Amino acid sequence: xxxxxxxxxxxxxxxxxxxxxxxxxxxxxxxxxxxxxxxxxxxxxxxxxxxxxxxxxxxxxxxxxxxxxxxxxxxxxxxxxxxxxxxxxxxxxxxxxxxxxxxxxxxxxxxxxxxxxxxxxxxxxxxxxxxxxxxxxxxxxxxxxxxxxxxxxxxxxxxxxxxxxxxxxxxxxxxxxxxxxxxxxxxxxxxxxxxxxxxxxxxxxxxxxxxxxxxxxxxxxxxxxxxxxxxxxxxxxxxxxxxxxxxxxxxxxxxxxxxxxxxxxxxxxxxxxxxxxxxxxxxxxxxxxxxxxxxxxxxxxxxxxxxxxxxxxxx
Numbered sequence: 668x669x670x671x672x673x674x675x676x677x678x679x680x681x682x683x684x685x686x687x688x689x690x691x692x693x694x695x696x697x698x699x700x701x702x703x704x705x706x707x708x709x710x711x712x713x714x715x716x717x718x719x720x721x722x723x724x725x726x727x728x729x730x731x732x733x734x735x736x737x738x739x740x741x742x743x744x745x746x747x748x749x750x751x752x753x754x755x756x757x758x759x760x761x762x763x764x765x766x767x768x769x770x771x772x773x774x775x776x777x778x779x780x781x782x783x784x785x786x787x788x789x790x791x792x793x794x795x796x797x798x799x800x801x802x803x804x805x806x807x808x809x810x811x812x813x814x815x816x817x818x819x820x821x822x823x824x825x826x827x828x829x830x831x832x833x834x835x836x837x838x839x840x841x842x843x844x845x846x847x848x849x850x851x852x853x854x855x856x857x858x859x860x861x862x863x864x865x866x867x868x869x870x871x872x873x874x875x876x877x878x879x880x881x882x883x884x885x886x887x888x889x890x891x892x893x894x895x896x897x898x899x900x901x902x903x904x905x906x907x908x909x910x911x912x913x914x915x916x917x918x919x920x921x922x923x924x925x926x927x928x929x930x931x932x933x934x935x936x937x938x939x940x941x942x943x944x945x946x947x948x949x950x951x952x953x954x955x956x957x958x959x960x961x962x963x964x965x966x967x968x969x970x971x972x973x974x975x976x977x978x979x980x981x982x
Contacts, residue, residue: 668777669740670770672703675732677725680981682945683973685801695974697947698728699982700765702773705740710772713950714765715917715974722893722918723759731757731766746771746785750923760920767921768953783959786926790959796970797840802826803833810834816865816966822846824858831862838966842868845890849873857883866910875899878906885910887940892928893918904935912937913968914957917944922957929961942968947978 675698682695697715704710714728734756735741741752749770753763771782783790797816798809806817818840821827827841839862847855852871859867860883868887870877875891887910888895888903895903903909912932914925929939941958943951951969958967 668708668744668774669705669742670702670735670773671705671740673732673736673739673769674701675699675729676701677729678947678982680947680974681977683976685973695945695947696725697950698725698732698762698765699947699949700728700732700769702735702769704773704777706777708773708776710769710774710776711949712765712768712770712772712953713946714761715944715946715950716759716761717918717944723761727757727759728762728765731759731762735766743770743774746774746922749774750921753921761917763924764916764921764950764953767923768950771922781959782922782953782956786922786960787962789962790956791962791964792959794955794958794969795966797838797966797968798970799972800830803829806830806834806837810837814970816840818842818968818970820844824855827859827862827864836863839864840866840868840887842889843870845869845872845874847871852877853883860884868911868913875903878903878908880908882908887911887913889913889915889942890918900931904932904937909937911940911965914939914941914961915944916941916954916957917946917950922953922960925957926961929963933963938965939963940965940967943972943974945972945974947982948975951975 677698679696697713700712702710716723749767753767775782797818798814799818800806816838819830821841847870849871866885866887869889916925919925932939941954943954
């Protein structure tokens, strides 16, 4: 198969300020990338960099699509081809994810299979998800709908205690987004350790340093993964205080890079958990395929989120 066409479209849609989107300012922006094969195959990808938190911007994806077009026609047959092309075209993580996804989707369509099956002979058939909740009412509704693991954004331990009382026996994941004061982090970890907590994600700045000593509650790394070199990552994964790493392909640069981190985590007995970066449904579907390919049998971070609510009304 040869890729002979590419198109892009910048899209914007409203997003409600709840859950992980509380600081987003009411709007989400993405670039939809579409590629076309010489046999009529098509593939879609999505770049939705997180403003102020991602290493790239919307214009990086538009430039990457132009660079891709300059290389046509492109012979492509395997996932390694898709990854290699994305690597050569751009270093911008969200742009790489979009291009790699679109190329993988075209290959999968040509082969009459799924993206997950391109990477794994036995991809997971079903996924369970940790559902993000803001308060007790959210928690009660989620549990009534069948949730068995809840995630909450908590700037202090107080919300975790309230959710635990509202949903007794349900596993909790706490995401502090590095907002806990370093001076209080150990005390607050001890506070939440009495709850049914799987881990606290990124409790404070430079939280990877905490993994050098015994902790009352295990940690998970998310945004720190972008800044760690290989030696630092190896030390973190070797720590018995680390429970999981959170893989967001928009931030990390796509499928191959996320799969590499997942394999590295598995080798150390650490759970790789795929999550979203509040993208639209195209990238969200790609995250599901990535998680199916990884095959970790733990709840993933791919429950419904606010950026999905109004996409089809506006795009």
